[in-house]
Amino acid sequence: xxxxxxxxxxxxxxxxxxxxxxxxxxxxxxxxxxxxxxxxxxxxxxxxxxxxxxxxxxxxxxxxxxxxxxxxxxxxxxxxxxxxxxxxxxxxxxxxxxxxxxxxxxxxxxxxxxxxxxxxxxxxxxxxxxxxxxxxxxxxxxxxxxxxxxxxxxxxxxxxxxxxxxxxxxxxxxxxxxxxxxxxxxxxxxxxxxxxxxxxxxxxxxxxxxxxxxxxxxxxxxxxxxxxxxxxxxxxxxxxxxxxxxxxxxxxxxxxxxxxxxxxxxxxxxxxxxxxxxxxxxxxxxxxxxxxxxxxxxxxxxxxxxxxxxxxxxxxxxxxxxxxxxxxxxxxxxxxxxxxxxxxxxxxxxxxxxxxxxxxxxxxxxxxxxxxxxxxxxxxxxxxxxxxxxxxxxxxxxxxxxxxxxxxxxxxxx
Numbered sequence: 001x002x003x004x005x006x007x008x009x010x011x012x013x014x015x016x017x018x019x020x021x022x023x024x025x026x027x028x029x030x031x032x033x034x035x036x037x038x039x040x041x042x043x044x045x046x047x048x049x050x051x052x053x054x055x056x057x058x059x060x061x062x063x064x065x066x067x068x069x070x071x072x073x074x075x076x077x078x079x080x081x082x083x084x085x086x087x088x089x090x091x092x093x094x095x096x097x098x099x100x101x102x103x104x105x106x107x108x109x110x111x112x113x114x115x116x117x118x119x120x121x122x123x124x125x126x127x128x129x130x131x132x133x134x135x136x137x138x139x140x141x142x143x144x145x146x147x148x149x150x151x152x153x154x155x156x157x158x159x160x161x162x163x164x165x166x167x168x169x170x171x172x173x174x175x176x177x178x179x180x181x182x183x184x185x186x187x188x189x190x191x192x193x194x195x196x197x198x199x200x201x202x203x204x205x206x207x208x209x210x211x212x213x214x215x216x217x218x219x220x221x222x223x224x225x226x227x228x229x230x231x232x233x234x235x236x237x238x239x240x241x242x243x244x245x246x247x248x249x250x251x252x253x254x255x256x257x258x259x260x261x262x263x264x265x266x267x268x269x270x271x272x273x274x275x276x277x278x279x280x281x282x283x284x285x286x287x288x289x290x291x292x293x294x295x296x297x298x299x300x301x302x303x304x305x306x307x308x309x310x311x312x313x314x315x316x317x318x319x320x321x322x323x324x325x326x327x328x329x330x331x332x333x334x335x336x337x338x339x340x341x342x343x344x345x346x347x348x349x350x351x352x353x354x355x356x357x358x359x360x361x362x363x364x365x366x367x368x369x370x371x372x373x374x375x376x377x378x379x380x381x382x383x384x385x386x387x388x389x390x391x392x393x394x395x396x397x398x399x400x401x402x403x404x405x406x407x408x409x410x411x412x413x414x
Contacts, residue, residue, distance in 0.1 A: 054079030087138035112155025157221035164197030203258035287311035
């Protein structure tokens with residue numbers, strides 16, 4: 001079993017295919033230039049898939065003339081990494097950007113992309129989800145565009161269904177005008193939809209975070225190993241914890257019929273993970289899922305991270321269970337901590353409904369000193385806090401409403 005990855009240089013002038021052995025040794029490296037090189041050399045690696053004959057299809061993006069017109073490239077290689085075909089798609093005045101690629105059952109390919117003008121204008125945006133079906137040599141068989149006049153984002157992930165249809169992870173947007181004349185922003189929510197074998201829309205399921213935002217997006221989607229649906233991950237605005245939005249990681253699951261099964265929000269409360277961006281998602285044999293990503297803080301080294309959840313998307317076990325019995329008149333809020341004792345990370349889950357919109361939390365030590373505060377804690381939010389540098393001892397996690405302690409849970413740092 002070998003691993004194949006594609007990378008690009010820091011200024012996006014070429015792409016490289018790298019093949020690793022099971023031991024992590026580099027077996028092959030091959031670099032490729034834009035189809036327009038040397039006239040234009042802006043070239044971005046997107047994704048790769050391997051064929052049954054050992055060859056590869058690699059998806060790229062390249063900039064065309066005039067500049068800011070981005071188009072789609074697909075490079076077909078044989079099993080010896082020699083170029084068989086170099087295909088270009090899009091080639092309209094708008095920009096076409098591809099993000100996903102799957103091998104179809106007939107040996108052809110399906111490309112997931114978008115067609116938009118969002119980097120070309122300041123308002124009156126157009127954005128449509130764009131799918132391209134090709135034969136085994138990269139020739140176009142059909143194309144599909146989301147409805148005109150609606151704002152649909154790029155196809156970030158694709159799955160072929162047993163009935164010949166497609167399940168697509170994308171997003172839906174709305175244009176928001178600002179006081180500055182002729183300037184708008186696009187605010188997005190995640191969206192998963194299904195097309196039948198004739199490319200008719202069967203269902204569309206919007207998946208919203210706490211609020212729409214320009215940064216909300218899906219980055220990856222996988223099929224549940226038991227066939228119970230599709231799980232996706234992405235970046236989402238969890239909540240407003242001050243003047244700026246705090247970005248978090250998001251996991252959600254939809255059924256094969258488009259029903260929303262669950263959604264989980266994860267917020268890191270440390271500066272080095274201010275904007276966690278999931279790049280990869282995998283289903284695990286135990287029925288759970290692993291997300292892998294980096295932090296995208298500007299001007300800082302981007303640390304990597306791994307998040308493992310169970311089959312219900314829970315980092316804190318039992319997050320999917322209903323609240324326990326509470327006294328009448330008391331706020332229905334519960335805190336769940338995992339693991340306890342802890343050595344590296346404190347993970348806690350807020351379950352239920354706060355008594356007001358400004359609920360907060362804090363951690364105090366045995367001496368009553370406040371060690372950490374969390375403003376604007378929202379229900380159904382999993383908070384991840386590194387505690388490896390904290391002194392060993394007993395601490396208390398407290399949930400407050402209007403300054404009053406509603407719930408307090410003890411944990412031990414070892």
